[in-house]
Amino acid sequence: MNALAAPASAIAADLDLDLPLGADNLHLSYGRHAVLRGVDLHLPRGQVLGLIGRNGAGKSSLIGCLLGLLRPQGGQARLFGAPALALDDARKQCLGYVPQQPQSFGWMKVGQLMGYLAQLYPQWQRAHADALLKRWDLDPAQAIGKLSPGQAQRLAVVRALAPRPALLVLDEPASALDPVARRELLRDIVEQAIDNGTTVLFSSHIISDLERVASHVAFLHEGRILLNQPLDELKSQTMRLFVPGAGAAQLPARLPGELARKPLADGALGLVVSRREGWQDLLQMEGIHADPLNLEDLFIEVAE
Template identity: 40%
Template sequence: MNLIEMENVSKSYGKQNVLDNISLNLPQGHVMGLLGQNGAGKTTLLKLCLGLLKADSGNIQVMDAPAWELTPAIKEQLGYVAQKSDTLHWMGVRQLLDYTGAFYRKWDNTKVTALMHRWQLDPKSKVSDLSEGQKQRLAIIQAIGHNPKLLILDEPVASLDPVLRREFIRELIDINIENNTSVLFSTHILSDLERVASDIAILRQGHICCQGSLDDIKERYVRLHLRSNSPLPRELPVQGLLHVEYSAHHLRALAENPDMEVISALEKQLNATAHIEPLGLDDIFLELHK
């Protein structure tokens, strides 16, 4: 079952086309990281899924209902952390969490209290007196206090220090395992994403240029090195070579699903040595944005 299904979705602001013919599925229990440079359309995509924006065209289903027409029963199963906190700053921390919990039948006050203590939030502090990192911690607690079925996060750890980022990742893993919660989140911190995401979608200029499981993407994209004592030809019969860099005796390229039999044949033909270099997600992301 897919908790989110997007099919041929487009969204523009005036003459600016932000998302163009996007299709994306998030299965139940999966954690998907949404990557892209600033302005790629990540926040717009997340807001479309929440029904905060309406698509110009295409279809978006969230828990089998149109995203623009989500019922209160479905909204009660959603958790959301926005990129910027915009909450009731005049309230106290505990007061705000009690107020938030009043909207949810399954609010877990024991869990909320434990998270406040673990994340060093003084329940008597005013929200307006909190640092940006503390406000982000508070927003995360608001989003997960009712153990949502679907959690949507827009740069949820941008203001957190490395220790608290690890705490948050641990909490995210626990939510996913204990409640089979699906998570869709955008982040620029790829090392954190690799710890928790099962799936990846990369947005580039309004299009999804890469989508799949994290393991499959790491297997799909590698860096090919080909070295020879003789000059290498400028054209090689290898499918899927991207961003090729040549010197007289060395070829370096991003390769998508390279045919190893073809590469072995080239080694013999050109008296060359091939080396396949595995890539981390950060390298793949950078290569796909060249």
């Protein structure tokens, strides 16, 4: 589903460009294994959202539900105001998607695929596609079936970026790329978001990549969105608290903004909190101290 930018005349009158992607109370299970447990996610225009979570946390399943590739057992996802499971052509044409394991027409050559897409979509940006192929060192004469995994992933990115879509969804797009190529990809994503107001959902387990790109971060953990905040706010407000045993006994079962709670030696507790209010009074208690957490530390603290 590499959808492309639509000509203005093809855009549906009811196309909601202010909220390209939204989901309410998504539930998905594989047999007895619950993958999504009431996920709510709303992505307004121009936001670059980094979706993080452990391998196997359900990030790809969530993206599948958001794009209408998977049917959830409960809840609904909407793209540009319409149900994701019943998209019209106008909405598909506003979407660019890079799956975790991209597939293409293996018997085609790279240049043939670009020409094929250019004929299908009048608004296909041929010059932009050619520039991306050159930047990513992809030979138009190369057979797609003989591309390396990294090259295939680069080609999928070109297919998604070339039409300058309104919504760009990337599921671990840099997993097969070397560090230099990852930086180039991130640069292209940022440029596209800034220059065209593209809304981006970017899933990755590489925390440093997300920090370079994302304006907001959502953390999928145990089937739920544990937090969804602006990146700068998250980094400035997330703290690790050490509470000695005497103070731990006085704590409520849960603090406002609490993300994780771990028992330590001698009855002490380690807490991770992500809000400014609701816990500062604890600092007046003897032996309690707070340390800031970066995004990678937060990921480790909560995911363990």
